[in-house]
Amino acid sequence: xxxxxxxxxxxxxxxxxxxxxxxxxxxxxxxxxxxxxxxxxxxxxxxxxxxxxxxxxxxxxxxxxxxxxxxxxxxxxxxxxxxxxxxxxxxxxxxxxxxxxxxxxxxxxxxxxxxxxxxxxxxxxxxxxxxxxxxxxxxxxxxxxxxxxxxxxxxxxxxxxxxxxxxxxxxxxxxxxxxxxxxxxxxxxxxxxxxxxxxxxxxxxxxxxxxxxxxxxxxxxxxxxxxxxxxxxxxxxxxxxxxxxxxxxxxxxxxxxxxxxxxxxxxxxxxxxxxxxxxxxxxxxxxxxxxxxxxxxxxxxxxxxxxxxxxxxxxxxxxxxxxxxxxxxxxxxxxxxxxxxxxxxxxxxxxxxxxxxxxxxxxxxxxxxxxxxxxxxxxxxxxxxxxxx
Amino acid sequence: xxxxxxxxxxxxxxxxxxxxxxxxxxxxxxxxxxxxxxxxxxxxxxxxxxxxxxxxxxxxxxxxxxxxxxxxxxxxxxxxxxxxxx
Amino acid sequence: xxxxxxxxxxxxxxxxxxxxxxxxxxxxxxxxxxxxxxxxxxxxxxxxxxxxxxxxxxxxxxxxxxxxxxxxxxxxxxxxxxxxxxxxxxxxxxxxxxxxxxxxxxxxxxxxxxxxxxxxxxxxxxxxxxxxxxxxxxxxxxxxxxxxxxxxxxxxxxxxxxxxxxxxxxxxxxxxxxxxxxxxxxxxxxxxxxxxxxxxxxxxxxxxxxxxxxxxxxxxxxxxxxxxxxxxxxxxxxxxxxxxxxxxxxxxxxxxxxxxxxxxxxxxxxxxxxxxxxxxxxxxxxxxxxxxxxxxxxxxxxxxxxxxxxxxxxxxxxxxxxxxxxxxxxxxxxxxxxxxxxxxxxxxxxxxxxx
Numbered sequence: 086x087x088x089x090x091x092x093x094x095x096x097x098x099x100x101x102x103x104x105x106x107x108x109x110x111x112x113x114x115x116x117x118x119x120x121x122x123x124x125x126x127x128x129x130x131x132x133x134x135x136x137x138x139x140x141x142x143x144x145x146x147x148x149x150x151x152x153x154x155x156x157x158x159x160x161x162x163x164x165x166x167x168x169x170x171x172x173x174x175x176x177x178x179x180x181x182x183x184x185x186x187x188x189x190x191x192x193x194x195x196x197x198x199x200x201x202x203x204x205x206x207x208x209x210x211x212x213x214x215x216x217x218x219x220x221x222x223x224x225x226x227x228x229x230x231x232x233x234x235x236x237x238x239x240x241x242x243x244x245x246x247x248x249x250x251x252x253x254x255x256x257x258x259x260x261x262x263x264x265x266x267x268x269x270x271x272x273x274x275x276x277x278x279x280x281x282x283x284x285x286x287x288x289x290x291x292x293x294x295x296x297x298x299x300x301x302x303x304x305x306x307x308x309x310x311x312x313x314x315x316x317x318x319x320x321x322x323x324x325x326x327x328x329x330x331x332x333x334x335x336x337x338x339x340x341x342x343x344x345x346x347x348x349x350x351x352x353x354x355x356x357x358x359x360x361x362x363x364x365x366x367x368x369x370x371x372x373x374x375x376x377x378x379x380x381x382x383x384x385x386x387x388x389x390x391x392x393x394x395x396x397x398x399x400x401x402x403x404x405x406x407x408x409x410x411x412x413x414x415x416x417x418x419x420x421x422x423x424x425x426x427x428x429x430x431x432x433x434x435x436x437x438x439x440x441x442x443x444x445x446x447x448x449x450x451x452x453x454x455x456x457x458x459x460x461x462x463x464x465x466x467x468x469x470x471x472x473x474x
Numbered sequence: 475x476x477x478x479x480x481x482x483x484x485x486x487x488x489x490x491x492x493x494x495x496x497x498x499x500x501x502x503x504x505x506x507x508x509x510x511x512x513x514x515x516x517x518x519x520x521x522x523x524x525x526x527x528x529x530x531x532x533x534x535x536x537x538x539x540x541x542x543x544x545x546x547x548x549x550x551x552x553x554x555x556x557x558x559x560x
Numbered sequence: 561x562x563x564x565x566x567x568x569x570x571x572x573x574x575x576x577x578x579x580x581x582x583x584x585x586x587x588x589x590x591x592x593x594x595x596x597x598x599x600x601x602x603x604x605x606x607x608x609x610x611x612x613x614x615x616x617x618x619x620x621x622x623x624x625x626x627x628x629x630x631x632x633x634x635x636x637x638x639x640x641x642x643x644x645x646x647x648x649x650x651x652x653x654x655x656x657x658x659x660x661x662x663x664x665x666x667x668x669x670x671x672x673x674x675x676x677x678x679x680x681x682x683x684x685x686x687x688x689x690x691x692x693x694x695x696x697x698x699x700x701x702x703x704x705x706x707x708x709x710x711x712x713x714x715x716x717x718x719x720x721x722x723x724x725x726x727x728x729x730x731x732x733x734x735x736x737x738x739x740x741x742x743x744x745x746x747x748x749x750x751x752x753x754x755x756x757x758x759x760x761x762x763x764x765x766x767x768x769x770x771x772x773x774x775x776x777x778x779x780x781x782x783x784x785x786x787x788x789x790x791x792x793x794x795x796x797x798x799x800x801x802x803x804x805x806x807x808x809x810x811x812x813x814x815x816x817x818x819x820x821x822x823x824x825x826x827x828x829x830x831x832x833x834x835x836x837x838x839x840x841x842x843x844x845x846x847x848x849x850x851x852x853x854x855x856x857x858x859x860x861x862x863x864x865x866x867x868x869x870x871x872x873x874x875x876x877x878x879x880x881x882x883x884x885x886x887x888x889x890x891x892x893x894x895x896x897x898x899x900x901x902x903x904x905x906x907x908x909x910x911x912x913x914x915x
Contacts, residue, residue, distance in 0.1 A: 501834045
């Protein structure tokens with residue numbers, strides 16, 4: 086069944102004529118977006134606070150101004166959806182220490198380079214002579230290890246469940262190929278425990294969640310059944326384009342207006358109930374669930390992944406004997422409240438003044454997908470020119 | 475961080491335990507690992523994240539739900555306004 | 561459960577210490593870090609009324625003539641890329657900086673810093689390209705310099721070009737001249753140079769490879785100046801590293817205005833859009849080497865636009881926005897959904913050694 090027939094061309098809604106990028110452009114269709122908003126306006130009665138927990142979704146909301154389109158009684162708040170922002174300070178400090186060692190090549194995804202540790206960031210270490218390299222894929226990290234047998238390659242593997250399979254595969258493949266100079270400094274965070282922690286906070290005001298679509302492409306959405314049951318709260322898996330997110334909001338509103346609390350899936354083209362089993366299997370092979378510290382929040386039990394003992398040879402933390410550092414993080418900003426959706430970035434007195442992407446005070450300002458950074462980059466004018474709503 | 479892009483598989487290779495393929499992202503072709511989508515074949519669309527396909531895109535589902543969306547608009551235009559709607 | 565509650569209620573937060581004592585790659589990106597370096601190191605040392613205008617070129621009066629004078633260094637990697645090379649880039653970059661001052665480019669100097677071990681054949685290729693670009697642009701290379709550094713102390717080849725040209729009487733162009741009501745004109749599609757370089761570096765395979773748009777813009781500018789009644793063209797700038805967003809933010813900053821853009825009006829080639837999508841880049845932040853932005857008084861905007869479209873390098877020119885009053889300098893863009901967002905200046909670097 087070919088799709089071309091069913092999709093209105095962008096030209097039909099006033100955009101310049103261009104060939105649509107399949108599975109992306111259709112979901113940016115302004116006409117459909119407006120109709121979804123109209124649908125939401127017709128059906129919403131109560132005041133609802135909806136949270137998404139994915140930097141990518143925060144980014145789309147800010148970039149397209151979806152929160153401006155929605156009626157005022159729907160409040161979109163942003164959770165701790167940026168794995169870069171929530172990577173524990175200890176992990177960054179370990180990465181910085183390793184990167185400074187002459188025998189180490191520290192390999193990382195680009196967005197980790199600006200994350201400040203206790204005294205520096207990877208960009209600075211690179212400027213001082215550390216061998217820090219950016220990769221787009223863990224497969225490239227393995228390639229660097231093969232090409233540099235005399236050096237020790239450490240891959241800073243950070244991410245949600247979306248990235249864990251690729252990171253696990255790198256470790257598994259390193260074992261298969263007997264690559265002895267490769268190891269991984271891992272920091273993985275899991276979404277359902279974060280939702281559970283957020284919901285048990287006494288200040289939590291969230292009425293419904295948009296679950297991260299790409300995490301669910303890997304994990305499915307069966308894990309959310311216990312959450313909707315325990316907290317009587319609807320959860321809808323959403324995609325990443327404006328039409329996806331607006332449709333997810335409509336689905337949540339419909340449930341909320343009827344007092345329902347179910348796990349539903351908006352992102353049907355990419356997500357199914359059980360998720361991607363081969364991907365889950367490699368994660369289970371290499372990693373096990375462990376308690377995890379979330380920068381700006383604290384430790385959430387069973388919310389992270391650590392490398393199993395059987396793969397201990399590939400765990401950089403163990404290999405390099407890096408002692409468990411506990412770093413004192415002074416409380417100066419309202420990160421925790423922003424991450425829980427209790428406050429907006431613009432509520433923070435430091436926002437845009439003492440705290441900017443160039444001089445971040447808190448985790449959500451650090452990464453370009455953090456809520457504060459997204460607000461700063463896309464929405465400062467609201468503060469200066471007056472809100473557009 | 476959750477950046478995953480849809481692309482179309484053009485060809486595939488089996489390199490022992492690593493299954494790779496050439497995937498077309500709207501005109502740009504890249505090597506992608508297909509280990510997690512054993513059921514996908516050339517011509518299929520996959521969702522790619524950090525160089526790995528993490529799922530096959532269900533074209534039929536996409537078509538069905540998209541048609542429903544397009545109709546949502548059409549239907550709303552036909553309905554008379556509800557009472558009590560502000 | 562209690563632990564959870566406690567940990568969430570705690571205000572824990574990192575207070576990082578940004579290290580500001582070394583130069584980072586981002587300082588060369590044309591974005592905020594570059595601007596900060598200017599403000600904190602160079603302007604305090606050299607500041608004078610001409611330099612303080614921070615235009616692409618300096619316009620100085622010598623006897624009765626107005627001379628435009630500019631310099632640019634080229635450290636692009638790789639040396640050769642689809643659509644150009646460091647040689648042609650070195651000519652186009654400086655010619656364009658002169659052209660943005662309304663000057664007819666006349667003379668260039670060229671200085672080479674060569675790493676020991678570079679193939680002479682490769683150097684010849686660069687020089688040939690440089691010569692051809694200069695000839696096409698109608699400029700003479702009248703002086704130069706050569707230095708060689710030890711292997712490992714300079715990456716293959718760096719080039720500096722300095723240019724001189726004459727500015728017609730009465731022409732006033734500067735980044736501080738934009739006024740509310742003025743129109744923002746863009747000469748063509750954006751992001752090509754950056755994507756061409758990145759594709760080469762990252763081994764991105766394109767069905768139709770993206771070519772750098774590196775080109776000399778002085779003829780385009782000359783065509784526009786013929787429609788420049790009453791100095792209606794307020795500002796001319798070529799958006800290079802840092803992308804169109806940096807240039808527009810600079811203009812907003814210098815003129816103390818706001819700029820509102822229309823997303824649907826900004827031309828972007830399909831392949832560039834696709835590459836940006838894949839890499840998570842925004843075309844507004846990707847480098848160009850053959851485009852210009854003009855701020856034009858509203859009554860002359862159409863005439864200038866038509867003049868641009870009459871030149872081969874301006875065929876796809878569009879009006880992409882308007883200058884507005886604003887309490888503080890800010891660039892915003894209206895999306896296809898009708899909502900608005902900021903277009904901030906690039907913080908660090910998206911793509912190092914882009915030009």
